[in-house]
Structures are given as C-alpha cells and as structure tokens.
Amino acid sequence: MPIHDVGYRRLKNENNSSLFRWLAICRIGVQLAWKSKWVKRLMLAAWLPVTYWAAGFFLVEKAIIADQLSAIGEAGSFNQFSTLALTESITNRFWIFPGVNDLQEVFRTGDIPEIRNTVWRWMLMTFFRYPQAIIILFLVGFIAPSLISQDIRSRALLIYFSRPISRLEYIWGKLCVPSIFIILVTTLPALCLYIIALLMSPDISTLPQTWDIPVRIIIATFGLVLPTSAVALMLSSLTQETRFANFSWFAIWGLGHGTWLTIALATSLQMGRPLFDPAVMQSDIVTNWSAISLYNSLGSLQSYIFGFETFAESWRGIISLFGITAFSMTILYRRISSPM
Amino acid sequence: MRALDGIDLEVRAGITGLLGPNGAGKSTLIKLLLGLVQPTSGTASFLGFDVRKQGRQIRSRIGYMPEDDCYISGLSGVNAVQFSGCLSGIPKTEALRRAHEILDFCDMKQERYRMIDTYSTGMRQKIKFASAIVHDPEFLILDEPTAGLDPEERETLLKRIHLLASQMGKSVLISTHILPDVQAICDDVVILAQGKVRLCEPLVNLNRTTAPSFCVRALENIDQLAMVLEKDNVEVIKNPDGTLTVASHSSELPEIIWNAAFQSGVSIQSLIPARNSLEEVFLSTVTDSPSTEEEN
Numbered sequence: 001m002p003i004h005d006v007g008y009r010r011l012k013n014e015n016n017s018s019l020f021r022w023l024a025i026c027r028i029g030v031q032l033a034w035k036s037k038w039v040k041r042l043m044l045a046a047w048l049p050v051t052y053w054a055a056g057f058f059l060v061e062k063a064i065i066a067d068q069l070s071a072i073g074e075a076g077s078f079n080q081f082s083t084l085a086l087t088e089s090i091t092n093r094f095w096i097f098p099g100v101n102d103l104q105e106v107f108r109t110g111d112i113p114e115i116r117n118t119v120w121r122w123m124l125m126t127f128f129r130y131p132q133a134i135i136i137l138f139l140v141g142f143i144a145p146s147l148i149s150q151d152i153r154s155r156a157l158l159i160y161f162s163r164p165i166s167r168l169e170y171i172w173g174k175l176c177v178p179s180i181f182i183i184l185v186t187t188l189p190a191l192c193l194y195i196i197a198l199l200m201s202p203d204i205s206t207l208p209q210t211w212d213i214p215v216r217i218i219i220a221t222f223g224l225v226l227p228t229s230a231v232a233l234m235l236s237s238l239t240q241e242t243r244f245a246n247f248s249w250f251a252i253w254g255l256g257h258g259t260w261l262t263i264a265l266a267t268s269l270q271m272g273r274p275l276f277d278p279a280v281m282q283s284d285i286v287t288n289w290s291a292i293s294l295y296n297s298l299g300s301l302q303s304y305i306f307g308f309e310t311f312a313e314s315w316r317g318i319i320s321l322f323g324i325t326a327f328s329m330t331i332l333y334r335r336i337s338s339p340m
Numbered sequence: 341m342r343a344l345d346g347i348d349l350e351v352r353a354g355i356t357g358l359l360g361p362n363g364a365g366k367s368t369l370i371k372l373l374l375g376l377v378q379p380t381s382g383t384a385s386f387l388g389f390d391v392r393k394q395g396r397q398i399r400s401r402i403g404y405m406p407e408d409d410c411y412i413s414g415l416s417g418v419n420a421v422q423f424s425g426c427l428s429g430i431p432k433t434e435a436l437r438r439a440h441e442i443l444d445f446c447d448m449k450q451e452r453y454r455m456i457d458t459y460s461t462g463m464r465q466k467i468k469f470a471s472a473i474v475h476d477p478e479f480l481i482l483d484e485p486t487a488g489l490d491p492e493e494r495e496t497l498l499k500r501i502h503l504l505a506s507q508m509g510k511s512v513l514i515s516t517h518i519l520p521d522v523q524a525i526c527d528d529v530v531i532l533a534q535g536k537v538r539l540c541e542p543l544v545n546l547n548r549t550t551a552p553s554f555c556v557r558a559l560e561n562i563d564q565l566a567m568v569l570e571k572d573n574v575e576v577i578k579n580p581d582g583t584l585t586v587a588s589h590s591s592e593l594p595e596i597i598w599n600a601a602f603q604s605g606v607s608i609q610s611l612i613p614a615r616n617s618l619e620e621v622f623l624s625t626v627t628d629s630p631s632t633e634e635e636n
Binding site (some may be wrong): 007008009010011014015016017018021024025027028032035150151154155156157158159160161162163164165166 | 411427504507
C-alpha cells in the first residue's frame with residue numbers, strides 16, 4: 001500500500017456560500033480559455049493601441065499647456081502645439097469619427113476644463129469604439145462559442161446540474177468568462193489610459209474636471225459585455241459543434257454590418273457623395289438601418305454613454321441591443337433548462 | 341407517455357440495487373430525485389426534501405455518478421475532481437487536497453495529471469466515481485458504475501462501494517444491468533418495469549425460494565432418480581447441467597431424496613439447498629408485470 005494511501009476520510013470543512021459557486025464555473029472557463037495561444041496573442045494585440053492613445057493624451061495635454069502658456073505670454077516653442085492646431089489636425093484626420101463637431105465647438109470656447117473633459121471622453125470613446133470593438137469581435141469569437149457547446153457535446157451539463165448549482169448560476173458563471181476577457185481588453189486599458197492622462201496633466205485639479213470619465217468607462221463596459229456575451233453564449237447553447245457557433249458569431253457581425261454598408265453605399269451612389277460623408281451617414285435610410293449592425297449599435301451606445309450622441313440619435317441602437325440581449329438570454333435559459 | 345407512474349418507494353440505509361429493463365424508468369427516477377426533471381404530477385421527497393422545491397438541498401447531500409461519459413474537456417483528472425468539489429461548495433485549496441485524497445482512495449496514480457480527454461473508459465469511470473464522492477455525500481447514486489471496467493477493476497470498485505456503505509455509513513443506490521454486481525454487494529433490490537415499482541425486497545428474501553428445494557447432483561442414472569422422485573409426488577426439474585432441482589413443501593424433503601436414491605441405486609454426489617438466482621427473479625418479475633401481460 002502506498003504511504004500516502006489514506007483511504008476514505010470524512011470531509012471536515014466549512015463550505016463556501018452558495019452565492020459564490022458560480023465563481024468556480026467562471027474560474028475554470030477562464031483557465032481553459034487562457035490555454036489557447038490565439039487568446040494570448042489577441043490579449044497582447046489588444047494592449048498595443050494603448051501606446052497610440054497614450055501618445056494622443058500626451059499631445060492633448062501638451063496643446064492645453066501651450067494654450068495656458070501663450071495666455072500669459074510664455075508659450076515659446078510650445079506655440080506650434082496649440083489646441084487650435086490640434087483641433088485642425090483631428091478634424092482633418094478623423095472627420096469620419098462621431099463627435100468631431102463637438103470637439104471643434106468646445107475648442108472654440110477656450111474653456112480649458114471643458115476642453116480637457118471633452119477631448120478625453122472623445123479619445124476614450126474612439127478607443128472603445130474602434131480598436132477594442134474589433135479585438136472584442138475576435139476575442140469573444142474565440143472564447144465564447146465553446147463554453148456551452150462543449151459542455152453539451154461532452155455531456156458535462158450533468159456534472160454541473162447534479163451539484164447544488166442552479167441554471168441561473170451556471171449561465172452567470174459562463175457569462176462572466178467572456179466578460180472578464182472583455183474587461184481585460186477594454187476597461188482595464190481605458191482606466192490605465194485615464195491614469196496616464198491624469199499623470200500627464202499639469203496638476204491634480206484635472207481629477208474633479210474629469211471624474212465622470214471612469215464612471216462612463218465602467219458603464220460603457222457593461223454596454224459592451226452584456227449583449228456580446230449573451231449573443232455568443234446563446235449561439236454556443238444552440239449547437240454541439242463549436243465551429244458552428246464560431247461561424248454564426250462572425251456571420252452575425254459580418255452580415256449585419258455588410259448589409260448596412262451596402263445600404264449606405266447605395267445611398268451614397270444615389271446622392272453622388274463619398275460613402276462616409278456626413279450627409280450620407282445622417283440620411284434617414286442609413287440611420288434607420290444602422291441598428292441592423294451589431295457593431296453600429298454598440299458604437300451608438302458607446303457614443304451615447306460618452307456624451308457624443310443624444311438619446312434621440314442613439315435610441316435605435318440601444319433598443320436593438322436591449323432586444324438582442326433579452327432574446328439571447330431567453331433562448332439561452334430555455335436551452336439550458338431543457339430536460340437532460 | 342408516462343416514464344414513471346405512481347412510484348412509492350422507501351429505501352433503507354445500505355446498498356440498494358435498482359434494476360429494470362431498458363426504458364423501465366430507472367434513469368428518469370434518478371434524474372427526478374436529483375431535480376433534473378420535474379414530475380408532471382404528484383409529489384416526491386428525497387432525504388426529507390421536496391424534489392420540486394428543494395433540489396439544491398438534495399443535490400448538496402448526494403453524490404451522483406452518471407452513466408453517460410461526461411467530462412469537461414481540457415481538464416486534468418485531478419482538476420476535474422477538484423472542480424466537482426468546488427461546485428459542491430468546497431473552497432478551492434481544500435477541494436484540491438480532497439481531490440488528491442479521493443484519487444488515492446480510487447488508486448489513481450500519476451495519470452491523474454493527464455488530460456481527461458486522453459483517458460480510457462475505465463479511468464473516466466474512476467474520475468466520475470471520485471467526483472461523486474469528493475464532497476463526502478450522505479447518499480450516493482451510481483448509474484452503471486461498473487460499465488466498461490475490466491473484471492479486476494470491477495471487483496475493486498465494488499469493494500470500494502461496499503466499504504463506503506459498511507464502514508462510512510453511506511447509503512448507496514446502484515442502477516445497473518449487471519445482476520452479479522447487485523448480488524455481490526446489495527442489501528436490497530428494487531425492480532422497476534413500465535415506470536412502476538414491481539419489487540422492493542431485501543436480497544436475502546429473494547434468495548429464498550417459495551417452496552423448499554434442493555439441487556441434486558448424482559454420479560450416474562440421474563433419470564432413474566428423477567422417475568422415483570416423481571412417483572413420490574415431488575416436483576422435479578432437470579437442469580441442463582445434468583443436475584436435478586427437487587422441490588416440495590414437505591419438511592422431510594432431504595429424507596425423501598435419500599430414500600429415492602437408495603431405491604434407485606443412485607449415488608448422490610451433492611445435495612445442497614437450491615436458491616433462485618436474481619436473474620430468475622428479475623425475469624419473472626418483469627415478465628409477470630401487468631403491462632407486459634397486456635402487451636403479450
């Protein structure tokens with residue numbers, strides 16, 4: 001008999017509260033997802049844009065300081081970095097992005113706290129809306145489709161549901177897996193960027209000027225996490241084959257955005273203007289069909305949360321996301337609750 | 341279609357064998373007890389808890405080893421058992437310690453660190469068994485626990501189950517088609533057929549026949565012995581292995597047999613009390629069930 005063979009012993013320990021048993025499901029999901037080389041590469045790639053945006057914050061703060069120095073006649077070599085020069089540069093390079101007009105207006109006011117708050121919000125909104133949204137598309141596409149489909153294929157649902165775990169705890173635990181990765185590539189870098197921007201600002205007075213930004217970042221994270229994770233898990237619960245769920249995930253994004261782009265292209269040809277011309281983008285048909293694209297709806301929600309769109313402008317996207325999330329969660333719950 | 345109908349079953353502490361033909365409702369009964377399926381009507385309680393409303397309390401007190409080959413892909417054996425412990429509420433570090441202890445108990449050595457996807461059927465059975473007992477449940481439900489095991493592993497697993505029941509005070513319900521397993525370790529037998537309980541008896545009672553009978557093995561002329569016994573109004577059955585099963589309600593049956601042997605000049609090699617095999621009981625119970633008769 002081996003020396004460590006202790007036979008069967010009674011278990012003497014305090015169990016965890018049942019409120020946190022979903023954590024085990026989440027932890028094992030993250031652990032398994034992290035084994036993928038592609039997930040690690042994507043995580044690395046997701047942090048690369050931070051350097052570009054950090055450089056952007058540096059230029060913004062330099063321009064604001066230049067304005068302050070020139071106001072007291074001490075600008076010197078800082079003259080070329082004025083907010084006026086910056087706004088022209090942004091307008092020329094990023095005219096396609098939403099909220100550029102708001103930036104121009106706020107720069108004209110010359111109110112430094114207001115300029116700082118608006119520019120920081122705009123930069124973080126573009127950070128969420130462009131590089132990170134693309135990364136999330138791929139990251140969730142790699143992680144979430146296997147989460148439930150694999151459990152169905154290997155009949156692991158019996159392992160979960162023969163334990164004191166409810167359906168909702170299972171779903172919550174699984175939802176947390178892609179959510180954690182999304183938080184790691186959006187919220188965390190966005191908060192890091194905010195801290196970098198604070199460190200680059202001249203003094204601590206910038207904190208009360210920009211206190212709302214971390215709150216907006218957290219709300220924007222929820223806006224990203226819930227619909228994307230719910231849709232991905234719903235697709236995962238519909239099949240035993242992970243590749244079908246993978247394909248459906250990319251198809252939903254691709255087809256939705258592709259259809260909207262086709263509508264926008266047709267409209268631009270009809271109007272005789274470039275595709276992303278504001279007149280085309282703000283035309284009734286293009287805005288009405290915008291919600292067909294998950295990407296546009298998420299973008300619209302981000303613009304609303306960061307204060308660059310009003311509810312009247314973004315309600316289609318918000319309602320669409322709410323509907324998609326509710327539908328996905330209902331299907332997901334029904335699939336998980338079906339008799340085994 | 342009713343998978344289960346009017347089940348009224350009281351199970352004693354110890355090991356109970358749950359038998360029944362395919363489609364009898366065994367798995368449905370187990371899933372009902374676990375709260376995985378809800379009864380369409382009626383009530384059911386298990387360990388004093390209502391299966392409709394208190395599924396969580398029930399599941400925290402029982403260990404379930406499913407028949408299906410279920411596992412979480414990508415985990416090592418020890419992590420799979422640890423994870424089962426965590427799902428039952430054991431803290432992570434404690435669950436790992438406990439998983440190692442249980443795998444030692446199940447005689448699983450270094451292979452516990454291998455990915456579960458690479459395991460043989462026997463090793464997966466061990467992992468399922470270890471996962472079922474990692475949280476020290478009061479009641480164990482084992483669905484086909486010895487399926488896919490070689491004879492040696494099967495015997496070892498049965499010994500472990502017996503040890504859990506006899507020394508650790510666990511109550512065990514074994515659903516199986518392998519009758520020798522039931523005969524080897526069970527205290528009670530429940531036979532289900534067409535969704536109803538057809539028999540619920542201690543195994544000892546099933547081993548007694550309705551009329552006292554003996555199994556007679558003779559050196560030669562067994563047919564002559566049979567003829568003499570039949571003249572004495574004794575029921576005689578010729579077995580394919582060349583023995584006779586002799587039954588009578590007379591309390592002097594052994595003397596009758598010895599006298600018949602003397603009269604017929606047959607030397608008796610062995611005379612032992614006959615027992616009904618569990619298989620006979622099972623077949624007669626299932627065949628005699630009302631629905632089967634109706635179908636026939």
